[in-house]
């Protein structure tokens with residue numbers, strides 16, 4: 560049985576920023592491993 564997209568994203572583990580270790584709630588479906596703040600520092 561297929562999961563609805565909503566269930567799929569709800570089941571994803573919360574990602575944490577690789578730099579500051581904060582939960583990345585807004586970018587949980589993105590493949591960056593840094594939060595917006597750390598990712599802007601290049």
Ligand SMILES: [Zn+2]
Nearest residue numbers: 576579594597
């Ligand atoms: Zn960060």
